Amino acid sequence: MNVELVHVTPDAIGHIARCARISHRSEGTGPEADADLVRRLIRWGHLSVLEFAQATFVVEGLSRACANQLTRHRLASFVQESQRYVDVRDRPLVTPRSIADSNSKQAVERLYDEAVALYERLVAEGVPKEDARYVLPIGASTALAMCVNFREARHIIALRGSGHAQWEIRDLARGMLKLLKEQAAAVFEDLEVSE
Numbered sequence: 001m002n003v004e005l006v007h008v009t010p011d012a013i014g015h016i017a018r019c020a021r022i023s024h025r026s027e028g029t030g031p032e033a034d035a036d037l038v039r040r041l042i043r044w045g046h047l048s049v050l051e052f053a054q055a056t057f058v059v060e061g062l063s064r065a066c067a068n069q070l071t072r073h074r075l076a077s078f079v080q081e082s083q084r085y086v087d088v089r090d091r092p093l094v095t096p097r098s099i100a101d102s103n104s105k106q107a108v109e110r111l112y113d114e115a116v117a118l119y120e121r122l123v124a125e126g127v128p129k130e131d132a133r134y135v136l137p138i139g140a141s142t143a144l145a146m147c148v149n150f151r152e153a154r155h156i157i158a159l160r161g162s163g164h165a166q167w168e169i170r171d172l173a174r175g176m177l178k179l180l181k182e183q184a185a186a187v188f189e190d191l192e193v194s195e
């Protein structure tokens, strides 16, 4: 899976701090003071001001199973590759390590190859892609764009980065967190993703 941050609010910490200061009509003294203010807001649970900053990610090579989990997050906005309109025969299967290490790895690969071959045959017979896709498994990879504000990004990373979440969406949360820490450490530095 590849997680790319394609857009983020410029000077996100400065922007959040500037908006937060409206409440007390206070003046900022620079980036350090802005970061300290943002850390205090998070400690106090004053999280709504984090909604003033946004990030857009493009994620390639995640399974449809993982995409189904991610798109449950209602405050994020998504565009996902369409299996109705895009020819998806060359999308690789996302293989969990537990399957890759199992005695059934080759059987799984055969099954996927057969599913893709059947998909191709159906399309060649004139079956629309939107119907032919029904034979493809949930492990088939997909791509999506996700736009999310910083408050919701923290929520997604906390839920999906916990040890209770599945490995693939944890990998995604880890990728998001790494990129967001580089852009806005004061907002994301207290979060961690379980191994």
Ligand SMILES: Cc1cc2nc3c(=O)[nH]c(=O)nc-3n(C[C@H](O)[C@H](O)[C@H](O)COP(=O)(O)OP(=O)(O)OC[C@H]3O[C@@H](n4cnc5c(N)ncnc54)[C@H](O)[C@@H]3O)c2cc1C
Pocket (backbone or CB within 6 Å): 072, 073, 074, 075, 076, 152, 155, 159, 160, 164, 165, 166
């Ligand atoms: C480990 C794990 C296992 C899961 N297993 C299952 C499962 O077996 N079956 C299943 O169906 N789902 C499952 N889920 C998905 C889960 O139930 C949520 O749908 C998903 O995590 C989105 O969470 P959310 O609603 O908090 O977040 P978001 O949709 O991202 O919303 C963020 C926050 O906004 C607020 N909010 C959003 N919409 C509303 C609203 N309409 N009204 C009031 N407040 C709102 C809430 O405070 C919410 O926490 C699982 C999630 C996790 C992390």
